[in-house]
Amino acid sequence: MSPPPSSSSPSPTAPSGDQLPGEPAPVVPSAGPSRTLYVDSGTAIVRRRSGRVVVERPDGDDREECMSVPAVDIERVVLVGQVHCTSAAQRFFLEQGIDTIFLSWNGRLKGRLDSSSSPRSELRLAQYRAHDATGERVLLARAFIRAKLSNMQTMLRRYARRRSAPALSESADTVSDLKRRAAHAEDLDGLRGMEGQATRVYYEAWPLFINRSDPMFSFSERTRRPPEDAVNALLSFGYTLLLGDMQVACATVGLDPSLGFLHTLRRGCPSCALDLVEAFRPTVADSVVLRLLNECRIAPDDVKSRDEGVFLTRSGREAFYAAYEERRQTTVTPPGFGSPIAYHRAFEAQARMLARSLTSGADYVPFTIR
Template sequence: MSSTSNADTKQSSDPRPSAGPAQTLYVDTASAVVRREDQYFVVDHHTENGTERQMSVPVPEVDTIALVGRACCTTPALRLSLRENVQVVLLSCHGKVKGRLHGTHPANVNVRLGQYEAQTEDARRQMFARSFVGAKIHNMRRRLRNTTYRRTGDRLSEATRALKRYAQRLSTAETLDALLGLEGAASKAYFKAWPVLITRPEPEFQFSTRTRRPPESAVNALLGFTYGLLQNDIEAACIIAGLGPHLGLLHRPRPHAPTAVLDLMEAFRPVVADSVVLSLINRGAISPEDFEQRDGGVFLAEQGREAVYRAYGERRDETVTPPGYSRSLPYYRAFELQARRLARSLMDPGTSYTPFRRP
């Protein structure tokens, strides 16, 4: 996780750029404080040697302040945020959304209206859903293809061919159920190749099938826990972009389920979460002693969770150049870019959605 405050302005090459700046002021330095100075948000960092000014940003250039961990905001700065319609999002140091503060006239009403309208337009909803599934299959294929360059085997080749077939069938899937079916079949084919991807010989890291609630193996425990960290990051991105986390397009809205978050997660599972799990296992960064059996399943113990936190934090800080974007971003900012792209497409049906496909 980054140890410095930062503020990035999007310079997207999407079909239609958003009106006005779309900038988030991330403050993720421990003991950093956001203050108001006239019409500026300033970030001060208190150290043993005194107070250090980290940045100063004009209020009109900020639409969201994201406070991570112990970073905080003074009351005058909060009042200014409320007045200027700048939302303040509170995140844990692992990216979990703890809450948010916004004025009486939130700027995301048009995004929410777009989400509701898309629920009733079958063709448009299926277009978004097809993009989510297509990006996930592409990224799963990419992970397997990268492995086949180093190793050969019938299981890898068979899985890669299966994913290619499912990708080709996307254009003929005419219902959400058909798209969900293709996503499920592709994921099953992908995980059938995982025994080849895992190089550790210990029986604890043998993998046969994906299981949940409870996870029945150490690999499944790692997958479930890491997917949870990814879900927290994507939910934070959705809130920053003004999306309602519970209004999904591929995943149908249902009580207490953040289905819009699950939609955007699909493309990032193979390239972020799965990458972390395989790296932890194959590099020997986690051991069988880092797991415990309870409640009918296998779960990470405290030491194992700490190892995952470290590895996931390093991965989310790695940079990538998203499709159609002019520069590289840390993954956690790529999450937000995708959420903003989705929000923009929902507000304007003439703006196409660019899914995240790893180059």
């Protein structure tokens, strides 16, 4: 079990510049710190007790209280595996607007409790219209891919300088060229093809990112469902946590998380959340994985083979939660913002940016770093 962090993030500011009459409203994400409670023990029971969230575990015929946190200190709860959350606790989370995310033991997103009772009808209608308008859909998909490729390119150039590795600079140049070509793609299939090429080039460079001699943490290619090695297990787990965050951001703003523009419409697929996740894969999830590896914060015992794949053990997941929360609290200045905000607020800011674009016709400004 991991308690919510006590650190806070600076209050966000709207994009710089005075708003002129008739201009879309500035994008301002919610202020304040994000506090996440992770419960990752198959025998744990999550209860409500007065105004507190209590985590217990069986102790013979009794129960041992292993954590008690004031509800006001929690914004999000992540329940992993077979954790039991009482119906009273679930009702309490819904009443208090505490987002609750359910993950499987192997890091698959199973679902979430959504307390949103009145989605913005005008936003949903605008989202549906944009999805059905081929030109607008391609325009948005280009922006999502441009941001992803731009941030992959930045990661490659950063590591090229750190490692003095010309091969990484060459990979960055290839991704840059594909980014320019993607900006002129006329259809989604062509755009997805260029994104796939750039992603392959990026992952082919990953062995040069990892400063770890242990063969347990070698990497050759991206594999998933199931991940075939330790590095892929870390990547998959990071992308799952990131997707959960983005689904919450979409719901907070009023977007339909399932109706995207780049990703296809499939039953149970949060396509819109996946669209917004693309820009944050390199800067958040990949950054966390590389920190865990290169700072030796993950050990061989933190992963294990199971069900024809490789997955994190509980100790590995706990190490990941800590590093992921550190990254969520790290500040960054999104394009158009006058001062830094925490990454977890940047997720919501991008969802708001998309909502503003859909309802007002303003250009969608994707999230990029330098």
